Amino acid sequence: MPVTRSQIVTRGLSNRCPNCGGHTLFQPDARFRINGQCPDCGLKFDRGDGFFLGPFVINYTVTVIGFIIPVILLCTFGKLGPMAAIATAGAGALVIPILLYRQSWSWWLMAYFYFLPQKLPNNRDTLHEDEEE
Numbered sequence: 001m002p003v004t005r006s007q008i009v010t011r012g013l014s015n016r017c018p019n020c021g022g023h024t025l026f027q028p029d030a031r032f033r034i035n036g037q038c039p040d041c042g043l044k045f046d047r048g049d050g051f052f053l054g055p056f057v058i059n060y061t062v063t064v065i066g067f068i069i070p071v072i073l074l075c076t077f078g079k080l081g082p083m084a085a086i087a088t089a090g091a092g093a094l095v096i097p098i099l100l101y102r103q104s105w106s107w108w109l110m111a112y113f114y115f116l117p118q119k120l121p122n123n124r125d126t127l128h129e130d131e132e133e
């Protein structure tokens with residue numbers, strides 16, 4: 001396979017296109033606008049109905065496990081007052097998903113193509129050539 005799973009993970013962790021490795025996931029002038037497809041290789045980033053929910057789930061999970069639950073534990077064990085915990089959790093619930101927007105898209109594409117690497121155009125061409133032989 002021209003694109004290996006380790007390359008998919010490396011590219012996913014560095015916010016690059018899983019197929020060609022270009023820094024093409026997002027439009028250069030807009031932080032929160034993903035390209036419909038890679039301008040270099042043509043890979044579709046938004047793969048249809050409901051695909052955009054994957055980044056939401058990753059963002060929600062990271063925010064809850066990495067921030068909200070620790071704040072609740074700090075409050076439970078008396079290290080943080082209830083009002084401070086509510087304010088901190090509320091602020092984190094708003095700010096963290098914004099900060100993780102790009103990473104959540106990249107991680108979602110990484111997870112998708114890690115399990116379905118044959119859907120990458122570079123790998124599909126290889127499979128097609130193999131079938132012809």
Ligand SMILES: [Zn+2]
Pocket residue numbers: 017018019020021022024038039040041042043
């Ligand atoms: Zn690409």
